[in-house]
Amino acid sequence: MQSDQFERQQQAAEAQWHREQRVAELNRRRDGYMQVNASFRRYRTHLMNFLWTVHKGAVTPDAREVVEDARRDHHSVFAEAQMIASAAVLIELDGMTTALSEVYRRIMCLEEGNPDQDGSFNEIRTDFVRLWERWERMRAVMRADIGLGSDAGAPSAIEP
Structure with a gap:
């Protein structure tokens, strides 16, 4: 009897540990997604500016440095997000990064007089309209x- 009680306690403790791990993982992803989302928005805004x-x-070295800072920040945050993102989110992140890189390249070519x-x-x-649409899908x-998700009654990602 005592061994049955001990086993039930062990199972309950293990179930609690698994719930805590799911919550911690969800929090890591949420925080990472918030950071990458903010970074993408910042980079997109600086590219548009x-x-x-x-x-x-009116390009100045300072104006170019602002874009480069946003670009470096984006690369750093993106690298972190790659380590925590689900496969579905990673596909969106990769697509958004590729699209942003292409817009960056096109702007730099225009700036250099070789569009x-x-x-x-x-x-x-018009590329920025497409970036916005892509960002909405990614989000x-x-x-x-x-x-x-968009369904108010959707189950929580932390339910067992």
């Missing part, structure tokens, strides 16, 4: 991954 600076012909054939200011500006996948 830099595009306008290029368009006005892509479809790399005018207005054409690059939705992140939210779903941590149990915050």
